[in-house]
Amino acid sequence: MKILLASDTYPPDVNGASRFTERLANGLAGRGHDVHVAAPSPDGPPGEEQMGPVTVHRVQSYRWPFHEWYRVSLPWTAKPQCAALVDRIKPDIVHSQAHFIVGRYTIAAAHRQGYPLVATNHFMPENLFMHARTPKFLEEFARVAAWKDLERVFRPALHITAPTPRAIELLELRTRLTGEPLSNGIDPTAYQEAAAGGESEVPTVLFVGRLDQEKRVDELIKAFAQLPTDLPARLEIVGDGSCREQWRKLATDVGLDADRITFRGYISEEELVEAYGRCAVFCMPGIAELQSLVTLEAMAAGKPVVCADAMALPHLCHPGQNGWLYEPGDVGELTLRLSTLLGDKKMRARFGQQSQQIASQHSMAHTLDRFEEIYSNALGLSEFAEEAEAAA
Numbered sequence: 001m002k003i004l005l006a007s008d009t010y011p012p013d014v015n016g017a018s019r020f021t022e023r024l025a026n027g028l029a030g031r032g033h034d035v036h037v038a039a040p041s042p043d044g045p046p047g048e049e050q051m052g053p054v055t056v057h058r059v060q061s062y063r064w065p066f067h068e069w070y071r072v073s074l075p076w077t078a079k080p081q082c083a084a085l086v087d088r089i090k091p092d093i094v095h096s097q098a099h100f101i102v103g104r105y106t107i108a109a110a111h112r113q114g115y116p117l118v119a120t121n122h123f124m125p126e127n128l129f130m131h132a133r134t135p136k137f138l139e140e141f142a143r144v145a146a147w148k149d150l151e152r153v154f155r156p157a158l159h160i161t162a163p164t165p166r167a168i169e170l171l172e173l174r175t176r177l178t179g180e181p182l183s184n185g186i187d188p189t190a191y192q193e194a195a196a197g198g199e200s201e202v203p204t205v206l207f208v209g210r211l212d213q214e215k216r217v218d219e220l221i222k223a224f225a226q227l228p229t230d231l232p233a234r235l236e237i238v239g240d241g242s243c244r245e246q247w248r249k250l251a252t253d254v255g256l257d258a259d260r261i262t263f264r265g266y267i268s269e270e271e272l273v274e275a276y277g278r279c280a281v282f283c284m285p286g287i288a289e290l291q292s293l294v295t296l297e298a299m300a301a302g303k304p305v306v307c308a309d310a311m312a313l314p315h316l317c318h319p320g321q322n323g324w325l326y327e328p329g330d331v332g333e334l335t336l337r338l339s340t341l342l343g344d345k346k347m348r349a350r351f352g353q354q355s356q357q358i359a360s361q362h363s364m365a366h367t368l369d370r371f372e373e374i375y376s377n378a379l380g381l382s383e384f385a386e387e388a389e390a391a392a
Contacts, residue, residue, distance in 0.1 A: 001033050001034070001092045001093055001375055001379075002033070002034040002036070002089065002090070002091045002092045002093075003028055003033050003034070003035050003036070003091060003092065003093050003094075003095060003375065004036045004037075004038060004085075004086065004089055004091035004093070004094045004095070004106070004110075005021055005024065005025055005035065005036070005037045005038070005095050005096075005097060006037075006038045006039075006082070006094065006095070006096040006097065006098070006102055006103045006106035006107070007021045007037065007038070007039045007096075007097040007098055007102065007103065008039070008040060008072075008073070008097075008098040008100040008101060008102045008103055009021070009039065009040070009098070010022065010037060010039035010040075010056065011051070012042050013042070014210075014239070014240075014266055015210060016122065016184070016290075016291070016292070016293045016294075017097060017098070017122040019293055020097075020122070020163075020184040020293065021037065021039075021097050023184075023185070023186075023187075023364060024367075024368075024371070025037050025054045026052060026053065026054060027364055027367075027368045028368065028371070028372075029052070029053035029054050030053065031368065031372070035053070035054045035055070036054070036055045036056075036057060036085075036089050036091065037054055037055070037056045037057065038057045038059060038082060038085050038102055038106050039056060039057075039058065039059065039102060040058065040059050040060075040061035040071055040072065040073045040101075040102060041058035041059060041060055041061045041071070041073075042058070042061075042071065043061075044060065044061055044062070044071075045058075045060060046058050046059055046060045046081060057085050057089075059073045059077070059078050059081050059082065059085075059101075059102050060073060060074075060077045060078070060081060061073045062074060072100075072101060073101045073102050074101065075101060075105070078101045078102055078105050079105045079108075081105075082102060082105035082106045082108075082109050083105065083108075083109040083112075085106070085109075086106060086109040086110050086113055086115065087109070087113065091110070091115055092115075092116075092375075092379060093115070093116050093117075093118060093375045093378060093379060094106060094107070094110040094115050094116070094117050094118070095117075095118040095119070095120065095371075095375070096117070096118070096119045096120070096154075096157070097119075097120050097122060098122065098123065099119075099121075099123065099149065099150045099153035099154055103119075103153070104153050107119070107153060107154075107156060107157075111156040116158055116378040116379055117156050117157045117158060117378070118157055118158060118159045118160075118161075118371075118374055118375065118378055119154045119157035119159075119160045119161075120160070120161045120162065120163075120182075121150065121154070121160065121161075121162045121167065121171055121179070121290075122162075122163070122290060123146075123150060124288040124290060124311070125142065125143040125146045125147070147174035147175055148175070150175060151175035151176060151177055154175075154177060155177070158377075158378040159179075159180070159374050159377070159378055160177055160178070160179035160180070161179055161180050161181070161182040161374070162179055162180075162181060162182075162290060163181070163182065163183055163184045163290050163291035163312070164181055164183070164290060164291050164312040164315045165181045165312075165315065166290075166311060166312040166314075166315060167181065167290040167291070167311075167312055168180065168181045170311075182367060182370055182371075183291065183361075183362040183366075183367055184291050184293055184296075184362075184367065185362050185363055185364035185365075185366065185367030185368070186293065186296055186297055186300055186359070186362060186363070186364055187363070187364045187365075188300035188356075188359055188360060188363070190273050191273060191276055191277075191297055191298075191300035191301040191302075191359075192300060192301065192302070192356065193273075194273045194274060194276050194277030194301050195276075195277055195301045195302035195303075195352070195356075196277075197274075197277045197278065198277075198278075199278060199279070199280045199348075200234075200278040200279075200280075202232050202233065202234050203232065203233050203234070203280035203281070203342050204233070204234045204235070204236050204278060204279045204280055204281075205220075205224060205233060205234070205235050205236070205279065205280070205281045205282075205283055205338060205342070206236050206238070206275055206276070206279035206281070206282050206283070206298065206303075207220055207235075207236070207237050207238065207239070207282075207283050207284070207285070208238040208239055208272065208275070208282075208294040208297075208298075209238075209239045209284070209286065209294055210239055210240070210241040211237070211239050211240055211241030211242070211243045211244045211247060212241040212242050212243055213242075213243060214286060214287055214288045215241075215243075215285065215286040216285040216286060216287060216308065216328065216329075217237065217243070217247055217285060218243075218246075218247055218250055219285050219328075219329065219331055219334060220235070220283055220285045220334065221235070221247060221250050221251050221254060221256065221261070222250075222254060222331045223331045223332075223334035223335040223338060224256070224260075224261070224335075224338065225251075225254035225255055225256055226331070226332070226335045227335060227338060227339050227342070228339060231339060231342055231343060233260075233280075233338075233342050234259075234260055234261070234262070235256070235260060235261045235262070236261075236262050236264065236275060236279065237261070237262065237263050237264065238264045238265075238266075238267055238272065238275055239264075239265070239266065240265050240266050244263065244265075247263075248263060251263075272297075273301075276297060276298050276301035276303065277301055279298070279303060280303075280341070280342060280348055281303065281304055281305070281306060281338060281341045281342060281348065282294075282295065282298035282299075282303045282304070282305045282306070283305070283306045283307070283334075283338065284305065284306075284307045284308065284313060285307075285308050285328070285334070286308060286310070286313075287308055287310040287311065287328050288310075288311060289310070289311050289312055289313050290311065290312050291312050291315075291316075292307075292312070292313060292316065295307065295313065295316050295317070296316060296359055296362055298355070299316065299322065299355035299356065299358060299359040300355075300356060300359040300360075301356075302352040302353065302355060302356045303348075303352055303355055304322060304323045304341050304347070304348050304351035304352055304355060305317050305322060305323035305351075305355060306323055306324050306325075306326065306334065306337045306338055306341065307323065307324075307325055307326075308325070308326065308327075308328040309325040309326060309327055309328065310328050313325070316358065318354070318358065321351065321354045322351045322352075322354035322355040322358055323341075323351055323355070324337040324340070324341070
């Protein structure tokens with residue numbers, strides 16, 4: 001099949017939706033499909049590049065004024081460019097990963113030209129509020145409007161997926177759309193190999209993700225600072241974002257020096273796998289996770305997890321089996337959960353084995369199998385609709 005994936009984020013962007021779209025594109029190309037991606041340009045001008053087996057078509061973008069690295073495509077340039085891409089590529093199937101600008105206008109062009117559509121939702125309004133500088137008193141209004149907009153854009157799709165049952169529950173609660181839970185999936189091999197190296201000498205708590213407000217890393221820093229003084233431990237924070245300097249200052253204010261906390265910024269995939277391998281505990285305090293690929297990757301590396309009891313994280317963290325959940329905002333409970341695991345190596349090993357077992361249920365191979373089925377079914381539905389229309 002010739003497949004066009006449309007996304008409003010793609011490498012070199014670093015986030016869950018970007019990483020999933022890249023893995024999906026490469027996985028489908030590895031199975032012999034002709035895969036194209038439409039995504040915003042990382043530096044402004046439109047263009048085309050070959051990224052491994054995938055052809056990436058860059059839509060003109062502009063720097064978002066309220067964020068140091070975030071870029072967006074604008075309607076008046078994206079609309080004609082997306083329409084031209086659909087017309088030139090002539091895909092068998094279009095799979096949108098977003099309902100924002102590139103996703104929106106690729107869907108509109110494909111629907112207008114009669115190509116079958118599939119959509120995956122990675123969207124949570126909470127992820128948008130900070131970037132849009134939405135005032136608190138307007139958040140509920142903005143949330144309702146955002147879901148209605150998503151419903152309108154995704155309505156032509158023949159099949160909709162989201163990464164977890166909780167994500168589908170939220171989609172069906174907030175819109176009149178229905179969908180299928182389908183894990184983003186990972187290839188666990190590299191993470192399992194990393195686990196063989198064992199933990200670092202001083203037990204390390206690891207966080208990986210964007211350093212933005214909804215990730216709640218400030219709670220993790222405060223909780224870590226309250227660990228018993230006789231419990232040796234380090235905190236490693238991987239990622240970057242708008243709260244980086246604020247949280248660096250917080251670490252200093254709560255008494256964490258460079259021997260106990262490290263802000264590593266963005267790192268390579270190889271370095272990330274190594275970080276999973278040497279950590280003792282992985283912590284995800286975020287409250288807007290539709291799945292959390294990084295949590296899944298840490299689990300595949302055989303690590304116990306401590307997660308906020310929010311959104312889809314309870315699908316991955318099973319209390320008393322592979323880790324612990326805590327009430328978001330309860331710093332004391334987070335400290336307790338971390339100290340329990342940091343102080344008990346046998347528990348970490350036992351929980352880590354369960355993490356690997358749970359992660360094995362999220363294989364990328366299964367995700368690719370199912371998307372190939374979805375595409376084939378959508379093509380069949382589209383052909384049937386065309387035949388019925390011609391007969392009428």
